[in-house]
Amino acid sequence: MDRFIQRSRPNSAAQAQAQPASVKPNSQRRSNEPPRKRARLEEVKDSYDEDVSSEPASVNGDDEDHEDMWYIKERAADSTPDPDADDEHARPGHQTAFESSLPAVATGKEAIEEYESMRASQLSRDETDTASVGADNRRWVRGRSSIYVDAFNFALDTVMEDEAHLFDAKEKRIFEEWRGLSYEAQYLYVRLFLRKTALWHRVEHLGYHSDISDMPAAIATLLEFRSLPDGGTSHSDEESPEDLQGRAFDDTFCFADDSDSCIKTVEEAASLLSLDELRGLAKEAKVQGKNKADLLKSFCRASAQQSGLLAVGLRRSSTNGSTECVDSHKSQDVNRNNHFLNKILAITGPLIRLSEPVFKLFERVHLVFYRSTEWTEKSLTTIILAKMARRNYPEYIVCRSTNIFPSRRHLLDFELSMRKEFEVDRVLEFNGPPGEEGFRKILDIFDSIAPRWRELIREERSREDHVYEFGEGGYLRRFNAGHAFTRIAHKAAHVLGRLHMYKEEHKLLTELLDQRLFHPARRGSWYQRKALLEERYMWEADPDPISSDPEVRKKQWQRIALATCETALEDRDCHLIYHYDLQKRLLKLEKRLRVPRRLQHDFGHVKLREPEEHTIQGVQMVRNDPENGNTGRALSTKTVWLDELGDPDEDGQPRHVSVEEMCLSYYRSQGWKGYHSEGGIIRTLFAYLFFDVLFVYIPNVFQTPYQTCPLDLHTDAFYPARASQINHRLVEIANGEAERILREVHEREHETRTCVVGLNWDFDVEDLAELVSCFDGGALAAVCKVIAQEYRTRGGGVPDLILWRACGDGASTNGSGTGLRKGEVMFAEVKSANDRLSDTQRLWINVLTGAGVRVALCNAVARKMRPLS
Numbered sequence: 091m092d093r094f095i096q097r098s099r100p101n102s103a104a105q106a107q108a109q110p111a112s113v114k115p116n117s118q119r120r121s122n123e124p125p126r127k128r129a130r131l132e133e134v135k136d137s138y139d140e141d142v143s144s145e146p147a148s149v150n151g152d153d154e155d156h157e158d159m160w161y162i163k164e165r166a167a168d169s170t171p172d173p174d175a176d177d178e179h180a181r182p183g184h185q186t187a188f189e190s191s192l193p194a195v196a197t198g199k200e201a202i203e204e205y206e207s208m209r210a211s212q213l214s215r216d217e218t219d220t221a222s223v224g225a226d227n228r229r230w231v232r233g234r235s236s237i238y239v240d241a242f243n244f245a246l247d248t249v250m251e252d253e254a255h256l257f258d259a260k261e262k263r264i265f266e267e268w269r270g271l272s273y274e275a276q277y278l279y280v281r282l283f284l285r286k287t288a289l290w291h292r293v294e295h296l297g298y299h300s301d302i303s304d305m306p307a308a309i310a311t312l313l314e315f316r317s318l319p320d321g322g323t324s325h326s327d328e329e330s331p332e333d334l335q336g337r338a339f340d341d342t343f344c345f346a347d348d349s350d351s352c353i354k355t356v357e358e359a360a361s362l363l364s365l366d367e368l369r370g371l372a373k374e375a376k377v378q379g380k381n382k383a384d385l386l387k388s389f390c391r392a393s394a395q396q397s398g399l400l401a402v403g404l405r406r407s408s409t410n411g412s413t414e415c416v417d418s419h420k421s422q423d424v425n426r427n428n429h430f431l432n433k434i435l436a437i438t439g440p441l442i443r444l445s446e447p448v449f450k451l452f453e454r455v456h457l458v459f460y461r462s463t464e465w466t467e468k469s470l471t472t473i474i475l476a477k478m479a480r481r482n483y484p485e486y487i488v489c490r491s492t493n494i495f496p497s498r499r500h501l502l503d504f505e506l507s508m509r510k511e512f513e514v515d516r517v518l519e520f521n522g523p524p525g526e527e528g529f530r531k532i533l534d535i536f537d538s539i540a541p542r543w544r545e546l547i548r549e550e551r552s553r554e555d556h557v558y559e560f561g562e563g564g565y566l567r568r569f570n571a572g573h574a575f576t577r578i579a580h581k582a583a584h585v586l587g588r589l590h591m592y593k594e595e596h597k598l599l600t601e602l603l604d605q606r607l608f609h610p611a612r613r614g615s616w617y618q619r620k621a622l623l624e625e626r627y628m629w630e631a632d633p634d635p636i637s638s639d640p641e642v643r644k645k646q647w648q649r650i651a652l653a654t655c656e657t658a659l660e661d662r663d664c665h666l667i668y669h670y671d672l673q674k675r676l677l678k679l680e681k682r683l684r685v686p687r688r689l690q691h692d693f694g695h696v697k698l699r700e701p702e703e704h705t706i707q708g709v710q711m712v713r714n715d716p717e718n719g720n721t722g723r724a725l726s727t728k729t730v731w732l733d734e735l736g737d738p739d740e741d742g743q744p745r746h747v748s749v750e751e752m753c754l755s756y757y758r759s760q761g762w763k764g765y766h767s768e769g770g771i772i773r774t775l776f777a778y779l780f781f782d783v784l785f786v787y788i789p790n791v792f793q794t795p796y797q798t799c800p801l802d803l804h805t806d807a808f809y810p811a812r813a814s815q816i817n818h819r820l821v822e823i824a825n826g827e828a829e830r831i832l833r834e835v836h837e838r839e840h841e842t843r844t845c846v847v848g849l850n851w852d853f854d855v856e857d858l859a860e861l862v863s864c865f866d867g868g869a870l871a872a873v874c875k876v877i878a879q880e881y882r883t884r885g886g887g888v889p890d891l892i893l894w895r896a897c898g899d900g901a902s903t904n905g906s907g908t909g910l911r912k913g914e915v916m917f918a919e920v921k922s923a924n925d926r927l928s929d930t931q932r933l934w935i936n937v938l939t940g941a942g943v944r945v946a947l948c949n950a951v952a953r954k955m956r957p958l959s
Contacts, residue, residue: 191794191800192794192797193845206236246455252490255497264339274307274308275307275345278308281298282346282443289443290441293439315344316342343448345448347445348442354431355431356434360390361386371434457505461494476796489790490790507573510539511577517532526589529589543572550567565791576608580602583599583602592628600620611806611879612806613663613665614668615668618658618672618675621658622675629647648679659672666872666875666937667936673693677691700939701946702947705949706756707953708731708734708952711730712956728748729922753918753948761895762895772873775861775870776874777847778831785800798847803882804882809879819874820871820875828865829862863912864913865894866942873943887930889945891920917943919946
């Protein structure tokens with residue numbers, strides 16, 4: 091299969107556990123969470139799928155009725171900005187689902203060499219078969235062990251042990267031949283497997299000489315043709331014609347191809363040359379070009395033209411008046427092409443590439459193993475290194491289910507759906523503005539899969555009612571072709587809106603909302619768009635109007651839009667972040683329809699408040715720009731300030747700190763306690779309060795013993811699968827039980843410092859307990875619900891500072907929630923000059939103020955500037 095690469099963002103929460111800094115006493119504490127000022131959603135996009143919920147069409151209501159913004163804003167906030175990049179490499183820093191669930195471990199060169207040394211010594215002990223071999227006699231010998239080969243074979247062995255039914259007899263024979271390859275041949279194959287797929291590699295540039303002692307022998311092993319058994323394949327009854335990608339093997343196969351047998355055209359060969367090499371060859375052929383593309387085009391055109399006339403049967407006369415045979419001239423032209431072809435191959439030297447059918451087969455193995463369409467070199471090594479790491483993991487039941495893909499047909503169906511989704515993404519994302527032609531192409535793709543999509547929805551409903559137990563369907567559905575097809579339908583709805591086909595868009599949105607199984611996190615955006623269409627456009631697009639009077643039709647559709655908003659607010663799968671915009675539209679429609687006051691909705695209990703405005707003055711240190719003679723602010727947006735109110739440095743002088751630390755010192759001088767942690771302390775609180783919920787038994791989400799979170803935490807399947815447990819815990823938190831839960835988890839797990847995603851053990855438990863006791867129970871529950879619904883997406887945008895202070899007299903106060911609190915909590919977003927709020931920051935401010943939490947917009951103003959030495 092083509093390399094399906096998802097542009098998912100890294101999981102900064104997991105990384106936060108790697109090397110936490112000590113948390114200092116009250117006046118100096120600084121948590122070492124993910125890099126400050128970088129936890130913005132726009133900067134840390136996904137997954138990793140594919141599908142984490144999106145922004146509402148409008149966060150602050152400014153653009154709520156713009157017809158083209160709902161998809162664009164959602165796409166900007168989607169943690170998987172559309173899974174399959176047109177790049178065949180996974181970009182550095184990307185994490186697969188497995189990587190996100192594993193602890194942060196060292197994966198550098200030293201860690202890999204340590205592992206390989208350990209493995210080589212183990213192999214030496216096994217071969218000597220004697221107990222007298224001392225540790226000093228065991229040393230690492232290159233060519234005996236590699237983490238890459240071990241990880242590749244671990245994936246293959248795991249899949250064949252649990253899910254061998256997904257592969258036919260010929261494919262299993264290929265796996266047997268693979269196991270019989272020499273170590274060096276396996277090593278070379280795996281390293282090429284991690285490179286670009288359909289790429290020729292010059293043998294002289296391969297390298298790996300420290301790991302492969304006999305490169306020609308390793309290459310010859312991969313190029314060797316091997317026989318396959320006859321028959322053994324039964325696809326005809328269960329595969330559609332497009333699924334025939336699984337039937338790529340004849341009677342023989344090889345692991346790699348060589349240039350002599352596969353490169354037959356000058357065009358293909360010339361594309362393998364570097365620019366300098368192509369220039370030299372073009373000079374001989376007397377062609378010119380400005381760049382490599384022009385040179386390549388001119389060279390191939392010249393080669394074709396020289397043989398073009400004789401190829402159509404023309405004859406030319408010789409000097410003695412006779413006519414030469416056309417076959418003779420054809421032979422001359424072929425020889426000329428062969429001359430250039432040989433010339434090119436002489437420049438490149440021998441070439442090798444992985445055989446495409448076998449490559450696709452091993453990619454399918456990795457798809458089954460990782461339960462993901464993405465893996466990287468780091469994916470291969472991380473799971474092996476996690477086994478070596480001396481960490482303590484939570485107690486949970488490991489369950490690698492074998493029914494992720496019930497049959498080979500389901501696997502190939504899923505693979506096909508990924509291809510279709512890739513086609514849509516390529517039109518929308520990778521080739522500039524799609525235009526009407528691109529939009530029509532997307533609609534054609536959707537029309538081709540729509541019948542199968544509807545069939546898969548019916549099948550999944552039946553499974554949900556009669557097959558799945560204990561919530562296992564939620565995560566399994568991500569490996570159903572219907573998941574990708576629903577995403578295509580979502581994007582087709584956007585295209586219909588752009589083409590002003592509102593009737594068809596409304597029908598498709600209704601169809602999306604009628605099913606509750608795929609992409610539940612998108613339901614809020616679908617409701618928003620559907621209500622907008624009903625309010626603004628459907629009175630004209632209605633194919634069967636109830637009246638010829640436009641005002642009557644408008645009133646009718648406005649009432650339908652009002653009902654849509656009510657349904658959305660009652661829908662348990664419509665996430666909290668969408669409620670504010672839906673409430674605004676509902677109130678607006680009630681006024682337009684002149685609904686009696688007694689029947690109107692009242693959302694006063696969740697009415698948003700504007701953030702408080704605080705201004706803090708300080709001394710800013712300015713770095714001069716020697717090149718431009720600039721004595722103003724440095725080009726970097728990271729400013730440096732004097733911490734006049736905090737503890738001095740070793741010389742007794744004010745420390746140079748960030749603007750957030752300067753503001754934090756000011757608030758501490760006003761009696762507040764706090765941290766500059768952005769989303770770090772919120773994730774730590776969530777890990778404490780939902781520890782038991784995170785590791786409750788759910789089938790398929792714990793597939794190794796080395797996970798710090800379930801595999802579905804970063805997906806929209808997490809919340810629905812545990813809705814009962816999560817809602818029960820939210821009620822406990824709202825009733826003021828957060829401090830008790832936090833202390834119980836800390837007492838049970840702190841001694842072993844159990845690895846849990848997002849949990850930083852260096853935060854003082856007394857500070858955390860005091861913080862949650864100052865939190866209004868209902869407000870803390872609302873914050874936790876947002877995190878539970880959209881763990882990955884809502885990591886960014888949390889205000890910079892979290893502050894709290896207990897009541898001076900020790901008396902408890904009662905806020906808008908039911909839980910008693912002993913103080914007050916405030917979040918502060920720090921802004922310096924020319925800094926503006928992002929959409930994700932506005933969203934968090936809305937969530938917090940809607941829950942009754944104080945939020946301050948803290949403007950840092952320089953009352954004095956000093957040069958920074």
